[in-house]
Amino acid sequence: MVKVTIDDKTIEVEPGTTILSAARQIGGEVVPPAMCFYSKLPGTGGKCRTCLVEVSQGSEKDPRPMPKLVASCSTPVMDGMVVKNTTSEKVKVGRGAVVEFLLINHPLDCPVCDQAGECHLQDLGFENGGEGTRYEEEKRTFDPVDIGNKIKLHMNRCILCYRCVAVANQLTDKRVHGVLGRGEHAEISTYIEKAIDNDFSGNMIDVCPVGALTDKTFRFKSRVWFLKPMEASCECSKCSGKTVVWMFGNEIMRVTARKDQYGEVEDQDGKTGWICNDCRFEKKDISQWNIIGPRKINRHSVISQGNYASPRQTIKKLN
Amino acid sequence: MGRRLLLEHDAVPGIETFDVYRKNGGYRSVEKALKTMSPQEVVEQVQLAGLRGRGGAGFPTGMKWSFLAKPEGVPRYLLCNADESEPGTFKDRYLMEKLPHLLIEGMITSSYALGCNLSFIYIRGEYMWILEILEKAIAEAYAKGFLGKNILGSGFDLDLRVAPGGGAYICGEETALIESLEGKRGNPRIKPPFPAVKGLWGCPTVVNNVESLAAVVPIVNDGGEEYAKIGIGKSTGTKLISACGNLARPGVYEIEMGMTVEEFIYGDDWCRGIANGKKLKAFVPGGSSVPILPHYLVTKTAAGDDRIMSYEGLSEGGFASGSMLGSGGFIVFDEDQCIVRNTWNFARFYAHESCGQCSPCREGTAWMEKVLHRLENGQGYMHDIDLLAEINKKIEGNTICPLGDAAAWPVAAAIRHFRDEFEWHVNQPIESQKRNFGLASVPTLV
Ligand SMILES: Cc1cc2nc3c(=O)[nH]c(=O)nc-3n(C[C@H](O)[C@H](O)[C@H](O)COP(=O)(O)O)c2cc1C
Ligand code: SF4
Ligand code: FES
Numbered sequence: 001m002v003k004v005t006i007d008d009k010t011i012e013v014e015p016g017t018t019i020l021s022a023a024r025q026i027g028g029e030v031v032p033p034a035m036c037f038y039s040k041l042p043g044t045g046g047k048c049r050t051c052l053v054e055v056s057q058g059s060e061k062d063p064r065p066m067p068k069l070v071a072s073c074s075t076p077v078m079d080g081m082v083v084k085n086t087t088s089e090k091v092k093v094g095r096g097a098v099v100e101f102l103l104i105n106h107p108l109d110c111p112v113c114d115q116a117g118e119c120h121l122q123d124l125g126f127e128n129g130g131e132g133t134r135y136e137e138e139k140r141t142f143d144p145v146d147i148g149n150k151i152k153l154h155m156n157r158c159i160l161c162y163r164c165v166a167v168a169n170q171l172t173d174k175r176v177h178g179v180l181g182r183g184e185h186a187e188i189s190t191y192i193e194k195a196i197d198n199d200f201s202g203n204m205i206d207v208c209p210v211g212a213l214t215d216k217t218f219r220f221k222s223r224v225w226f227l228k229p230m231e232a233s234c235e236c237s238k239c240s241g242k243t244v245v246w247m248f249g250n251e252i253m254r255v256t257a258r259k260d261q262y263g264e265v266e267d268q269d270g271k272t273g274w275i276c277n278d279c280r281f282e283k284k285d286i287s288q289w290n291i292i293g294p295r296k297i298n299r300h301s302v303i304s305q306g307n308y309a310s311p312r313q314t315i316k317k318l319n
Numbered sequence: 320m321g322r323r324l325l326l327e328h329d330a331v332p333g334i335e336t337f338d339v340y341r342k343n344g345g346y347r348s349v350e351k352a353l354k355t356m357s358p359q360e361v362v363e364q365v366q367l368a369g370l371r372g373r374g375g376a377g378f379p380t381g382m383k384w385s386f387l388a389k390p391e392g393v394p395r396y397l398l399c400n401a402d403e404s405e406p407g408t409f410k411d412r413y414l415m416e417k418l419p420h421l422l423i424e425g426m427i428t429s430s431y432a433l434g435c436n437l438s439f440i441y442i443r444g445e446y447m448w449i450l451e452i453l454e455k456a457i458a459e460a461y462a463k464g465f466l467g468k469n470i471l472g473s474g475f476d477l478d479l480r481v482a483p484g485g486g487a488y489i490c491g492e493e494t495a496l497i498e499s500l501e502g503k504r505g506n507p508r509i510k511p512p513f514p515a516v517k518g519l520w521g522c523p524t525v526v527n528n529v530e531s532l533a534a535v536v537p538i539v540n541d542g543g544e545e546y547a548k549i550g551i552g553k554s555t556g557t558k559l560i561s562a563c564g565n566l567a568r569p570g571v572y573e574i575e576m577g578m579t580v581e582e583f584i585y586g587d588d589w590c591r592g593i594a595n596g597k598k599l600k601a602f603v604p605g606g607s608s609v610p611i612l613p614h615y616l617v618t619k620t621a622a623g624d625d626r627i628m629s630y631e632g633l634s635e636g637g638f639a640s641g642s643m644l645g646s647g648g649f650i651v652f653d654e655d656q657c658i659v660r661n662t663w664n665f666a667r668f669y670a671h672e673s674c675g676q677c678s679p680c681r682e683g684t685a686w687m688e689k690v691l692h693r694l695e696n697g698q699g700y701m702h703d704i705d706l707l708a709e710i711n712k713k714i715e716g717n718t719i720c721p722l723g724d725a726a727a728w729p730v731a732a733a734i735r736h737f738r739d740e741f742e743w744h745v746n747q748p749i750e751s752q753k754r755n756f757g758l759a760s761v762p763t764l765v
Contacts, residue, residue: 014547043508046509046677046719047509047676047677047678047719048677048678049678049717049719050678052717067716068716068717069717071509071719072507075511076511093713094713094716094717097679097713097714097717098678098679098717101678101679101681101682101683101686101713102678102682104682104686105682134706135686137686137689137690159678160675160676160678160681162676175634178504179504179675181675182487182671182672182673182674182675183555183670183671183672183673183674183675183684183685184670184673184675184679184681184682184684185684186674186675186676186681213589233678246721289669
């Protein structure tokens with residue numbers, strides 16, 4: 001085991017653990033935000049640079065600080081390492097810079113975006129962003145395209161985290177989903193709207209931290225904070241069938257996988273609980289589901305605003 | 320003229336053929352290494368020579384080689400980085416065009432030192448004709464028994480292949496080069512792991528510049544100590560400089576490290592001064608990525624000493640008043656050149672070549688390009704100048720690979736030394752479209 005200190009909190013972790021995952025083991029304030037890293041998807045991380053932290057002591061043996069901020073999601077801890085996240089001025093500036101960069105070309109169309117309310121970029125901007133913008137140039141724009149008949153890609157909103165590319169890499173070794181172009185012109189593409197024909201392609205929607213990939217069966221139907229997320233299950237031959245159904249009254253508006261506080265799909269029966277397209281897109285009738293109970297959501301305050309408690313409990317609280 | 324270790328025979332007719340090259344002392348280092356030295360001894364000679372990477376970063380080659388992991392039963396690879404795409408740099412092109420066998424010889428000797436049995440030359444896609452020159456030379460080397468199985472009866476096998484890239488600057492970054500060679504999109508990898516541990520196809524890999532590998536030939540022939548006698552301090556040996564811009568005699572020169580910049584620019588054996596009798600305005604000594612310096616910091620340092628052509632000499636003064644040797648792309652500007660336009664041109668290059676993986680570089684380089692384009696066209700505001708300085712500070716150090724820094728430094732340096740000229744573009748938008756600003760004024764030193 002190796003010892004690492006993050007924002008004055010010390011923890012022992014397995015050698016080879018990244019700074020980010022050590023921070024998540026501590027939990028709370030010390031956890032850096034992560035927009036591209038996804039622990040369930042090998043090969044992700046290192047790209048968005050929102051998880052930058054300062055290493056003020058490299059290790060017990062070599063106490064020199066690291067000269068630059070490092071991406072905590074892809075830097076392994078060393079024994080005796082001292083890391084500063086919220087306590088570092090440099091990190092504040094660096095992360096602020098990254099947020100500014102991520103937003104200059106973002107359309108800021110939250111009022112019409114399905115992701116609003118559960119968007120990691122909104123959270124990030126709220127917590128680390130500045131006021132106003134210094135970007136006076138024209139924003140880059142793309143036309144929305146279809147990825148198969150159930151998924152919509154709004155490239156304008158994409159932050160190029162490559163998570164959906166990693167999902168596609170898991171699904172197929174034919175390179176039908178990837179990045180085209182370079183630099184500012186880089187875009188997610190399925191080589192001209194070619195559908196990824198796979199039962200699990202819908203999981204792209206769940207891993208997308210912003211509203212770039214959305215569920216066409218749910219688009220513009222409701223704001224997420226008007227819905228009640230309920231844990232549900234069904235007999236499914238393709239996946240675990242363990243999902244969250246988002247309800248309005250007795251109607252199922254959309255189905256997603258069960259996600260943890262970092263927006264990552266939780267494990268079900270010892271495996272990552274990806275759900276199949278049938279469960280996600282086809283089963284919208286309440287008779288197809290066994291509703292278990294309200295889903296606890298603690299991160300996205302907009303959604304958790306009062307949707308769990310039964311009316312009676314709410315009244316009690318008010319009294 | 321100084322000593323020439325690499326380009327000694329570049330003018331010999333037919334030197335690109337095996338026979339002429341061999342007659343002029345070629346492939347001696349292969350014979351010497353394979354017959355009389357152990358691989359470890361070759362590595363030691365390179366360490367003794369103090370050779371530093373000629374690709375831009377100047378990392379000691381011997382040290383890089385000693386870091387190569389050597390797990391049992393796993394192949395190791397040596398990759399030659401011939402992706403030369405930095406604006407202003409064309410030394411590798413000259414070397415490979417004229418002396419393809421020198422590179423091949425260096426690669427055989429180096430592969431032997433590192434225990435590699437399959438090595439690659441990754442060449443920039445726009446250098447297609449050089450690919451043909453190299454393939455012809457490689458075929459000759461195979462025919463003469465210097466490549467293939469059991470070279471010179473030593474029991475050492477080596478296959479050498481040339482792989483062309485698609486012409487992306489980013490594929491010169493070593494991990495992007497590896498990705499590209501594997502047939503993937505040329506995105507730099509997240510480090511660690513470093514290539515020395517996990518490189519091509521997950522195996523330990525060394526990536527070296529063309530010139531670094533060529534320099535192994537004289538090092539093995541004459542011994543590392545002899546090589547280290549040339550040069551100054553930690554900058555040993557000779558260096559190829561590709562001189563361009565407004566010089567009377569631009570071209571590729573081999574210099575001994577330690578000569579003065581003054582002699583290099585004005586000397587009769589070298590560039591013979593500024594073309595058309597104009598005045599020198601600025602120079603970029605090491606390719607577009609390094610800071611630009613104004614005329615008063617070219618031949619003298621801020622402290623008033625002669626500026627020396629070496630890693631340390633060119634960076635004398637740090638970021639405040641120095642630059643870097645970089646890749647040896649020596650660009651000289653005369654009084655008629657516009658620094659704002661040039662800075663925009665460089666920024667445009669980086670915005671175009673950013674791979675687009677990490678947000679600071681993808682967004683930052685494109686943003687800087689747009690702001691500089693406005694400034695250059697007389698549509699800038701005073702606050703744009705500070706904004707540029709801010710943006711480049713926000714890119715620098717926050718990216719995956721050094722392309723972000725390489726894009727940021729030239730802009731930072733241009734603003735640092737030529738702020739008057741930027742302000743003039745804002746204040747005199749019409750005038751600035753008609754004529755040039757002229758030389759920067761020399762700040763009074765306190
Ligand atoms: C964006 C970028 C482009 C690069 N392009 C080249 C190149 O064209 N040729 C080269 O030799 N090194 C290039 N490098 C440096 C290489 O990453 C690497 O350091 C070099 O090939 C190592 O060789 P050396 O130690 O012999 O210098 C580049 C680096 C970066 C970050
Ligand atoms: S710094 Fe630029 S070129 Fe390098 S990985 Fe990031 S986006 Fe790509
Ligand atoms: S989460 Fe670490 S760089 Fe994106």
